[in-house]
Amino acid sequence: MEPGLGRLKYQVLVVDILRALKERYTYTELSRRLGVDKARLAKYVSGSVAPSPLKAVELWERIRGAFKPAMLVLEAAARYGGLLDLSPVLEDPAMLKIASLDLAERFQGAGVTKILAPEAGGIPLATAMSLIFNVGLVIARRSKENPLADYIEEHIVESPRVSRIFYIPRDSIKRGDRVLIVDDIVQTGFTLAVMRKLVERSGASLAGVAALVVVGDEWRERSGVSHVEAVVRVKKPG
Template sequence: MSRYSDLKTRLSSVEILRLIKEEHSYEELSPLLGLSAPILSRYVKGHILPSLERSKRILEASMEQVSDLIRKKIRFEDERVFDHSAVIYNPNLLEKIGKLAFYEFGSIKVDKVLTVETDGIPLAAQVGREFNVSFVVAKNRKEMGIRDFIEVKRVFISGAYSYLFIPKGSIEQGEHVLIVDDAVRTGFTLETLLELCRRCGAKPAGIYTIICFEDTLRRLEQKLNCPVKVLVRI
């Protein structure tokens, strides 16, 4: 990693500590993170920065607490239907989720971020900001003013289908694309986004999502030839 990436990791670990500190006392966090309460306090208050190796350990150990925090904000209607608007439209929380995305994929090359409209856009914007790259939004219709598109057919479990479109040239051949989505229910949209990458001659760098069903995740991990990172598994 570059010095810049190393510094981002160290700063991100402090930001994540501040986030989970809102839900836990230093005494509660101490055994979870393997650090004393006074040391955690000094990090959270910005008196000192943790070392790079300690920052990585903090980020790894904090994943479960961040996942629990997100889970508390999800409102379930039934097993497969939920409202996560309190997550994706929370700028402070989304900023931290973007930092975790950079931690997960910051060691590999990412040239573009790709998502699908509409709820994936806030996450894609934040992740793109962390990687300092632009993001592309696949849409269900062709936009006026754009002449050429790449399109892929998206087929649903019911047999119904639709198309996803991105402007031709928005993803270039050979680029490494990180695919992000706020929530993955069936995985068919993700597979369509992967096909869009292939049609452009790009290389999927990985998949990052906030929420994913366990059965869908198992199927994707078996089928897809790229890393899949999920914050909350349902």
């Protein structure tokens, strides 16, 4: 089946992923894992030969099968005794590119025109996905960076002593935009609820939410969001 992102786009994305993988693996290892001749892989990585659009799609399926995004995320978490520290994924170009393309495919027909991410954990994944979709990236920040700029702000009270406030520049998301919210972890739903409100305040519509990890189901009712795609879904501890 031809991916909705377009075969031509996969030529660039797959070569980019192969180059990132080459920083971690030898051609011999990549050849064994992907079932592709070493000499052919070397030509792709060097840029002397480009995979055809059809071959690029086939290569992506081989990459996804050999370097399963869900396993990459679970292995990263396991490095710290199960603690959901996703920095090994977010800081590794190869893993980040594989995970972001895997998620982007799930929203290929959603008409995404803007990506919104809360600082700071979601920024690497959101940046990678904005490049895949070739759309603008808006970062919701916890403070107003420019005192002369006009901002939209939203907050949610987590407890009597704790509230979250996020700001985005006014007009950074426009009426009619289709916004994809991207974060590293969706767990309590508090941050997600604020992101949804910012989208609504901007007059835009929500295309969905993409995350590396979704924990439990507590977030559903609190966030008011139904369409959330994740590389990994895990049960809430305890």
